Amino acid sequence: MIHAKLGAEPYRVDLRAGDHALVSDEAAEHGGRDAGPPPFDLVLAGLASCTLITLRMYAERKGWTKIDLAGKFFHHVEDGRHLIDRRIQVSGVPDEGVERMRDIIERTPVTLALKTGLAITTTIHAVAEAR
Numbered sequence: 001m002i003h004a005k006l007g008a009e010p011y012r013v014d015l016r017a018g019d020h021a022l023v024s025d026e027a028a029e030h031g032g033r034d035a036g037p038p039p040f041d042l043v044l045a046g047l048a049s050c051t052l053i054t055l056r057m058y059a060e061r062k063g064w065t066k067i068d069l070a071g072k073f074f075h076h077v078e079d080g081r082h083l084i085d086r087r088i089q090v091s092g093v094p095d096e097g098v099e100r101m102r103d104i105i106e107r108t109p110v111t112l113a114l115k116t117g118l119a120i121t122t123t124i125h126a127v128a129e130a131r
Contacts, residue, residue: 051086
């Protein structure tokens with residue numbers, strides 16, 4: 001669960017994920033103060049984390065101890081469609097392992113959720129102001 005509260009600064013959102021404090025904001029050119037990543041960068045961060053963690057788990061099961069994994073993740077909109085470009089860099093993995101990782105990357109939990117879409121339910125509660 002994520003707790004979110006609109007901050008005092010324009011467009012700042014203070015977030016709490018368990019014991020972890022995060023901040024999201026818009027860039028100055030969009031009216032924010034750039035105090036944290038914008039919302040779609042947080043989506044990319046979740047995808048990036050899931051991708052690299054899953055690949056590391058696979059490498060550990062294979063006994064590959066000298067691996068290095070990194071990635072760059074880009075979000076853009078084209079013809080009204082949101083697109084993600086994921087570029088993964090791998091070293092210390094045999095060639096056949098790289099091919100297997102290509103398959104695994106496409107089936108990480110966050111990848112599958114984003115590709116198939118998420119059902120979102122919303123409840124809104126109006127709170128009376130204190131006098």
